[in-house]
Amino acid sequence: MGFDEWGKMSEESTPVSKRPKWEQDTAEKVRASLRKFAKPLADLIKRDANEGDTRLLITDMLCEGLGWDKYAELTTEYQVKGEFADYGVRLDQQLIAFIEVKRATTKLNSRHLRQVEMYAVNEGVEWLILTNGWQWQVFRLIPGMPVTIDLVLDVNLISDESIAVKAAQMFYLHKESLKRGQIEEVWKARAATAPKALASAILSETVLNELRKEVKRRSGHTIDSADLGRLVRDSVLVPELAK
Numbered sequence: 225m226g227f228d229e230w231g232k233m234s235e236e237s238t239p240v241s242k243r244p245k246w247e248q249d250t251a252e253k254v255r256a257s258l259r260k261f262a263k264p265l266a267d268l269i270k271r272d273a274n275e276g277d278t279r280l281l282i283t284d285m286l287c288e289g290l291g292w293d294k295y296a297e298l299t300t301e302y303q304v305k306g307e308f309a310d311y312g313v314r315l316d317q318q319l320i321a322f323i324e325v326k327r328a329t330t331k332l333n334s335r336h337l338r339q340v341e342m343y344a345v346n347e348g349v350e351w352l353i354l355t356n357g358w359q360w361q362v363f364r365l366i367p368g369m370p371v372t373i374d375l376v377l378d379v380n381l382i383s384d385e386s387i388a389v390k391a392a393q394m395f396y397l398h399k400e401s402l403k404r405g406q407i408e409e410v411w412k413a414r415a416a417t418a419p420k421a422l423a424s425a426i427l428s429e430t431v432l433n434e435l436r437k438e439v440k441r442r443s444g445h446t447i448d449s450a451d452l453g454r455l456v457r458d459s460v461l462v463p464e465l466a467k
Contacts, residue, residue: 247400250291251392258289258394261285265358268281268357272329279310282325282355290397307343310325316403320349320350321353323340324336324355340354348367351365351407363376364376376411377393377397377410379394396410432449
């Protein structure tokens, strides 16, 4: 697995022959599982299945498709201060993620995220997963005041994208990938090139100084770095990134 020029997960960005055997085997298992569960998932959506039925399919996908042991590594109705997360996920006996499941026809939203965020904050868990079966959203929680939540993956299993593209993203939820910390690298790549991160880099003293020199070289005009920063902030960057 690798990234394209935009930091998007892509199988094509790393030639198959250069990938470790475990990675090739795991990727094929994920692809096969997506093909296997495509019809049951479509049936759930068609009949507007309830959350319980959706959860049955999620369990099968987690175990058969993503390599998790339902007895040793998945805890359903994980209790957190009187509330219950749909799944707690353990790796080497350590709690690493919470999964919140909604019925197949429910559109995932920020209210659902706040719900699982509360569980994660209380238990010191960094990974949050929302799913309704066909959409899988994975978030990284960064502790602090306030807590920061970054969207790392957003996979639509009923979109027109190919199985290979969907599997390339779901791969990072497989136990073999997670235990090697690959999703952490995905998050770091996304965070480094996020709009706010790039805006911050553009407004840094180093970049503004080089930009000031380039303006002088092109036009002969001399401008102070502080004034140039204000111009970039007020005239080039969108307001929400200039804060």
